[in-house]
Structures are given as C-alpha cells and as structure tokens.
Amino acid sequence: MRSCRRPLLLGFVAALLLPSALSARQAESGRERLERRSAERAAALRAELESPRPIDAIESVWIEELTWMEVRDRLAEGATTAIVSTGGVEQNGPYVALGKHNYILESACEILALELGNALCAPVIKLVPEGGIEPKSGHMRYPGTISVRQETFQMMLTDVVRSLEAHGFTEIVLIGDSGGNQSGMAAVAEALDAEWAERPVSVVHVPEYYQADVSAFMADSLGIVEAKNDGFHDFYWVTAQQMVTDPATVRYEERVRAGLAHINGVSIAPAEESIEVGRAILEYRVRETVEALRERGVLDGR
Numbered sequence: 001m002r003s004c005r006r007p008l009l010l011g012f013v014a015a016l017l018l019p020s021a022l023s024a025r026q027a028e029s030g031r032e033r034l035e036r037r038s039a040e041r042a043a044a045l046r047a048e049l050e051s052p053r054p055i056d057a058i059e060s061v062w063i064e065e066l067t068w069m070e071v072r073d074r075l076a077e078g079a080t081t082a083i084v085s086t087g088g089v090e091q092n093g094p095y096v097a098l099g100k101h102n103y104i105l106e107s108a109c110e111i112l113a114l115e116l117g118n119a120l121c122a123p124v125i126k127l128v129p130e131g132g133i134e135p136k137s138g139h140m141r142y143p144g145t146i147s148v149r150q151e152t153f154q155m156m157l158t159d160v161v162r163s164l165e166a167h168g169f170t171e172i173v174l175i176g177d178s179g180g181n182q183s184g185m186a187a188v189a190e191a192l193d194a195e196w197a198e199r200p201v202s203v204v205h206v207p208e209y210y211q212a213d214v215s216a217f218m219a220d221s222l223g224i225v226e227a228k229n230d231g232f233h234d235f236y237w238v239t240a241q242q243m244v245t246d247p248a249t250v251r252y253e254e255r256v257r258a259g260l261a262h263i264n265g266v267s268i269a270p271a272e273e274s275i276e277v278g279r280a281i282l283e284y285r286v287r288e289t290v291e292a293l294r295e296r297g298v299l300d301g302r
Contacts, residue, residue: 051069053067053070053073058070061110062120062123074120075167075168075169080118080171081118081170082172083120084125084172084175085105085121085175085176086101086181087101087104087125087178087181088100088127088178088180088181089144089146090139090142090178091142091143091144091145091233092232093234095232095234096238101177102124102126104177104241104244106245107278107279108282108285109175111283112286112289115286122164128178128181129149129184130147131145132147139233154187154188157174157188161174165192169201170201171201171202171204172204173204173206173293174205174206175209176205176207182205182207182210188205204293204298209285209292212285214237214281217281218236224236224237224266226265227266230264236264236268236274239278240268240274240275240277240281242278243274243278244279247274
C-alpha cells in the first residue's frame with residue numbers, strides 16, 4: 001500500500017512545484033521582454049536624435065522659434081552661448097504697456113546674439129519680483145503687475161540655466177532689464193558657476209547691461225536730454241528702445257492723436273526718429289555687455 005501511495009505523492013508534489021517553475025520562467029521571460037523593449041526604445045531615440053533635418057532651417061536666434069533639430073545643429077556648428085534675459089510685468093505710467101522690459105529685451109537679446117555670432121536667446125523670463133503680494137507693495141499696488149517671490153524667481157532661473165547646460169551650452173549669459181532682477185541673477189550665476197567649477201561651462205551675470213549710463217550716452221552722443229520729469233515710471237530713453245520692437249506698446253498712435261506724444265520734455269514723434277534713437281541706445285548697451293564679457297574672459301578667442 002505504501003509503495004502505491006509513493007508515486008501518487010510524488011506526482012502531487014510535482015504538480016505543486018510545476019506552476020512555480022513555470023512562473024519563474026515566465027517572470028524571467030517578462031524581464032527579458034522589458035529589457036529588450038527598453039533597448040529598442042533607446043535605440044529608436046538615438047536614431048531619432050541623430051536623424052537629419054528634413055527641411056531647411058530658419059534664421060532665428062530665439063530658441064523657442066527653432067525646432068529641436070535646428071537647435072541641435074546650431075550647437076554642433078558652435079552656437080554654444082545661451083543668453084538668458086529677465087524682464088518683468090509692471091506698471092509704467094499711463095502710456096506704456098506693462099511688459100515694457102520684455103519688449104526691450106526682444107530687440108536687445110537679438111542684437112547681442114548677433115554681435116556675439118555664436119549665441120542663441122532663451123525665452124525672456126517675464127515673471128520676476130515686482131513687490132509684495134500680500135500686503136501689496138512696490139509696483140504691485142498698480143493693477144496688472146505680476147510679482148513672484150525672490151526664491152521663486154531664483155528657482156525658475158536656476159532650472160532654465162540647468163536645462164541649457166544639459167543640452168550642451170557652455171557659456172550662459174544672464175542679463176536683466178529691471179533693477180529688481182539683478183541680485184537674484186547674480187546669486188544664481190555665482191552658485192551654478194561654483195557648482196560647475198570642474199566642468200567646461202561658465203555662467204555669468206552681466207550687470208553692465210543694466211548699469212550702462214544711457215542718459216549720459218544719449219546726451220553726449222545723440223544730443224538728447226530729458227529736461228524734466230513728468231512723474232511717471234517712464235523715460236524717453238526707455239520708450240525709444242521699446243519702439244524698436246513695437247511702437248504700439250507705447251501707444252504711439254493714440255498719443256499722437258491726443259497731443260501727448262512726448263515724455264519728460266522730449267517728443268517721441270516722428271516714430272522713425274525715436275526708433276533710430278532706440279536702436280542706437282540698444283547697440284550702446286550691447287557694446288557695454290560685450291566688453292564686460294571680454295573682461296571676464298568669457299569671449300576668449302572671439
């Protein structure tokens with residue numbers, strides 16, 4: 001009787017063990033499938049990243065206007081300098097759009113990138129510290145102003161710079177068109193430049209772009225002096241730069257019709273003359289910026 005039960009017992013044990021063995025083989029097969037699929041996806045991504053452009057590239061220095069393939073190819077051609085500019089959304093009196101600094105940077109960054117010759121512009125960072133939110137202070141006392149906390153601004157700026165470095169940009173230049181942006185930009189540049197001291201990358205804040213003595217340049221080189229102050233957060237030299245990008249942002253036509261086409265004793269009409277003045281000021285600020293970069297050794301060999 002015992003000998004008859006032994007095969008039955010062995011068969012029962014084998015039946016219990018068989019699913020475990022099958023499960024182990026199936027699990028191993030599942031892991032292999034996952035590894036194979038992962039390898040296939042990685043190979044497909046490499047092939048995509050190395051694939052040629054199917055159409056001609058456009059001519060633009062703005063990263064956001066380019067395709068990823070165009071950015072890749074510009075980097076390969078040596079455009080390894082990225083310019084990160086910060087503007088703001090703040091009150092600027094009764095005539096000037098809240099995005100004043102951002103409009104100026106649309107022209108300034110492009111002129112700077114073209115002057116450097118191997119640079120691209122990151123999208124303008126438009127949200128910056130503009131005053132307290134609760135309670136309201138500074139520009140935040142005026143409707144439409146948008147403010148972020150200093151720590152928010154610095155974290156956003158840090159992530160933008162890290163993104164650019166991850167893609168292969170080796171010189172990252174920070175410029176700000178508003179005074180309230182300068183300390184945060186300086187802190188981010190200093191921290192990241194120290195962190196990446198062992199890497200072939202430099203992050204530099206250029207306060208000279210903002211600090212350039214535009215009033216003196218305008219008086220000495222262009223013969224234009226703002227003889228009075230109308231009491232607004234607005235100046236002719238700022239308006240003229242903004243008009244290079246778009247005269248509508250200073251309400252040019254509306255002011256002409258209302259007989260208010262002037263600021264601080266200087267006429268902004270005709271538009272062509274103010275645009276010419278604005279371009280000269282932008283080129284002056286760019287020269288100051290380029291000279292500061294050369295002094296810091298960022299433009300060695302250029």
